[in-house]
Amino acid sequence: MGPLAGIKVIDMTTVLMGPYATQMLGDYGADVIKVESPEGDVTRLIGPTRHPGMGPVFLNTNRSKRSICLDLKKPMGREAVLRLLKDADVLVYNVRPQAMARLDLGYDVVSALNPRLIYAGVFGFGQDGPYAAKPAYDDLIQGGAGLAHLMALGGDDTPRYVPNALVDRIVGLTAVGAICASLVHRDRTGRGQRLDIPMFETMTGFVMGDHMGGLTFDPPLDKGGYARHLSRDRRPYKTSDGYLCVIVYNDKQWNAFFEASGRSDLRDDPRFATFAGRAANIDAVYGELARIFLTRTTGEWTELLTKADVPVMPMHDLESVLEDPHLVVTDFFPVVAHPTEGPIRSMRVSATWSETKAEPQRLAPRLNEHGEAILREAGFSDDEIAAMIRDGVTRPAPSAVKE
Structure with a gap:
């Protein structure tokens, strides 16, 4: 029983930002019902698959959920969502609020149905500015929040995006914190509320917290930027036979080094x-370190620095990290048996609790795998479900996968 056991979440999100947040809520024990279009979440199509619609990006951001597909543009699809929301604790969506309004699922409508609901939107921009209705994607927000510029300052002068959906995951994490805080508020007051978690503002604060520098002051004391982060030699150090990640930071570590x-x-x-x-003199310091590390092998440096208690880590690639000795001992990447996809490599919930253990509730579902059961829980009869399938509001249950 995870810490969020008993919390019902209606997940109307797609791609990464929302699904990452709702997966975490599910891992923490919430009953997460993923509402997909009849075509399914587009991430089902990304990457290599054993069976269509079950790609690795989907598998790794949609565990601990049940799946139902509904066409929300049809009246019975919208009616089904409203029935699900009637006794839900949280709704998470990641389309623009204007799109929710067009579906007649805006906060005014939904909160009248369920005043205790936490209505959480994760989308591009705060709704009180000129960008309110603009579309947003991870790459756009990385650029807008200054990350691409910072990558150029610390590299080869070419702006680049971080090769990770960094914005989606950071905003997703922010959403989890905001949702949990709102649940505490609701327990104290009995009232739900609307939450807007905008990508642009969240990431701007995330980046500028490090790099505001002298721009903190009015008038400014400099042009901003954290010099250590932007040093050209702040990177994995090249050794005589590879690379190594080292940081020598405080006086004790420098004396040991x-x-x-x-x-x-x-x-x-x-x-x-x-x-x-x-x-x-951080550029000169890191430049000298780069020259020093060329004088020994990766193994020699690792042994020396470990004995000296100077922070050191291997520079992993995507395969070697699976064999990291710490992650092997802690079983961070367990191989589990998915009911249709066979053996897959999963990842543990990183946080631990002494009283309420959190772990994946189930592995990622096939499209509409739980649709009929969810509709019955919401009070739909078998005849109504059959009519919804006939009218294209939902789909039949997925057929068994042949071995």
């Missing part, structure tokens, strides 16, 4: 001797 590396002479260099000196 001087001894371990045989570079005690740097103690007398004012650029290295104090935290302030290193901060003011």
